[in-house]
Amino acid sequence: MRDLVAGMRYLGKGQRWVAQHGRWWGFGLIPALIALVLYVAVLTVLALWSGDIAAWATPFADDWDEPWQGLLRGVFVGLLFAGGLMLSVLTFTAVTLLIGDPFYESLSEKVEESEGNCPPSPDRPLWQEVWIALRDSVHVLLRAAGFGILLFVLGFVPFIGQTVVPAIGFCVSGFFLAVELTSVAMQRRDIPVRERLRLLRGRKALAVGFGTPIVLLFLIPFIAVVLMPGAVAGATLLVRDLVPDEQAPEQAAGQGGAAAPYGQMAAPGAYGPPPASFPPNQGPPQAPPSPRPQSGPGSSAARPPAGW
Structure with missing residues (x-):
């Protein structure tokens, strides 16, 4: 439950x-607007031809009496259009990210720079990206x-298929929308897609919690265009x-360990392990103490300095 709420918060943060940063919001709208025009055209064609597609896919119902024929094909049309909407939501993000790869790469990089410690992008040409x-x-x-x-088939199960x-x-x-949206920041870190899926499956x-509210909001006309830049920013966060x-372990290794604050003991091993020749739990061998000077007639302490 805590992770669900945390995912929703990332959407709000983005x-x-x-x-x-209004300029970057407007910058991120451009590819989403292009993709929106394409998807409106495709969904319009699907809506106009859904009845014909239902009749073609259910020839066994041609001889059925009403209302069973109309009920079956009406359910088929509803599921077909719902599946088209779901597929549109998933592919809209992928197509928008593909169209706007340079746009969203710059937006994501700006978000990381504002947060500090932005990882460098892989040195690859644009066509390879x-x-x-x-x-x-x-x-x-x-x-x-x-x-x-699988879900489309299960949709025909009474009651369960409708709830x-x-x-x-x-x-x-x-979940898969979150995978798509995080791909920009993951690709900058050169994380392969299988590893991305593994990371997100672990959480x-x-x-x-991050992707499902976006799916629901994307069903509202034109809202996907408005929310897309913030969705990329939230995914980056x-x-x-x-x-x-x-980065931290590499920096620590390069510095050879940090000094302990004044008045505190350094952590064991902070300055490296003791030499292998020293016995364990012991320091280097100590020089034998010098004999105490004596003040007798023959002692050096009683002898006057040269040239006295």
Whole structure:
């Protein structure tokens, strides 16, 4: 439950960041607007042809009496359009990130710079970055499509298909949407897509808490365009806390350990291990103490200095 709430907070943090940096919010709107026009056209075609698709997919119901034929095909049309919307939500992010890869890379990098300790981007040409993003998106979408087909079939189960399955579908969509949105910051750290999935599977509630509200909000017309820059910013902040910082150990190793504060003992091993020749729990051998000077007639202490 704590991770669910934390995921929602990252979405709020991202929106707050772009609200405080209005120029970057406008910068991030450009690819989302281009993708929106494409998806509106595709969904319009799907809505116009959904009845014909339902009749083609259910030829066995041609001889059924009403209302059973209309009920079956009406359910099919509803599920088809719901599946199209779910697929649109998932692929909208992937397509928008693909179109706007240079835009969102700059936005994510700016977020990290404002937070401090921004990792350097891999030294790769733009075409290679786009190819990696496309390959990773296809990998994620194929996995999401497998879950989508399973949920589509389960949608025909009475009662469960109309209550439980849609709720599970939104959570699954939220998880994979979180995978897509975090890809910008993960790719900067050169983390492969399989490792990204493993990291987010280890914190499923965090990923679902971040991605599911975005899925629900993206169903509202045009809201996806407005929220997309903040979603990328929030995903970047999430990655900064999810992925361990590997810079600190390297810096500590390069410095050979830090000195203890004044008045405190240094931690064992802070200045390196003792030489191998010394016995354990002992320091270097001490020189034998010099004999105490004596004040007799023959002693050097009683002898006057030369030239006296």
